[in-house]
Amino acid sequence: MAEAANGGSAEKISLAEIGLRFEVDGEIATITLDRPDRRNAQTFATWSALAHIGDNLPQQVRIVVVRGEGPSFSAGIDLRMFTPEGVLGQGSFAAAAALDDPAFEELIAQAQRGFLWLRRPGIISVAAVHGHAIGAGFQLALACDLRVLADDAQLCMKEPALGLVPDLTGTKPLVDLVGLPRAIEICLTARQVGAQEAARIGLAELVVAPEELAGAVRDLTAALLATGRDAATATKRLLQGAAGRTLEEQSAAERREQIVRIRTLFAGS
Incomplete structure (x- = not known):
């Protein structure tokens, strides 16, 4: 179960209701964003659920694979969060805006927890990215140690174009990977970065055909597990x-x- 933020309140929602799957096979855990009808758009509940998974990760897990169901890895923030009513049971920006500063900052900090744990030294996290990885989706890929992209992948830091800043821990890895000038250009133009360019500028370790993505991730995880x-x-x-x-x-x-x-x-x- 995971907590969904709704203007400071919380209710218990199952991973399936949120649109996530979590499976463990030996030393490998797989997190699947599973809202294909909404291109795996994310909400406060998504981020709370990711944090919950990190807090309860089985001890034997060494590799965490993050993937998306359907045509996209993740299209970013669920745009219903920009409406006053938001996503039923999963919060809205309007409700968050009514919080005082400490509570609002804590809400964002809780969302960031869903991304930060993917960098723990004791695990290697791998993003298997196909289709669109927009905004929060791009930041989720950046939160992982390694990124394997299908050649149809499109990365985009959309937040500035929506009047926001990227706040899901993506700015530091982006600068670390591509340098400050390129990071500024990518963020402030909100343009899409294709898979081949992503590999060229350091945003991807490997680019494969879409039908080869799962196999490439399996081969990579097997190689990673060969080291003690x-x-x-x-x-x-x-x-x-x-x-x-x-x-x-x-x-x-x-x-x-x-x-x-x-x-x-x-x-x-």
Whole structure:
């Protein structure tokens, strides 16, 4: 179950009602956005449900795949949220706007929790993107460590064109991946970035034909699982911290991690 925000109140809604599926097969978990009739548009309830999944992720899971059912990965924010009535049981921007600042900021922070956990060192998250990944959909793909795109994928940071800012943790990874000037251009033109361009500028690790997307993700997850969990976690932790450290600081971090690994592997030998 997950909580759906509605102007500060919450009610219990099932994942199926929200339009999500969550399945675990051994060390691999798959989150499927499952509102194909609305091109997997997202609401406050979607983000609360994603946070709930992260909070309750089974310990054995090492890989999390995020995908979309139907013709699109995710068309972004459900436009009904811009109407006064919003989405029944799932909130609206009008209701949120009536909150005081601390409550409103907490509401956004709770939405961001649904995206932040995908970057944990202990897991590798993979976005399998086809069709449109617009706004919140693009940010969900950016929240993942790796992105595999079908060649029909179209990425777009739509929020500025709607009078909003991207606030679902997507701005930092976008700048990290493509640089500040390109990130400004992508966001402030709200143009669509096709799959081939996405690969060229660093937004995708792999581009395949739509019918090959599932197989490419399976092959990638199998390769990722070939590395032991503890070494993978320590290495991801090192890589995540590298941008914020000097070379000397990163070298020291490497030493600390390696001491733990070698002692773990060879203590008592």
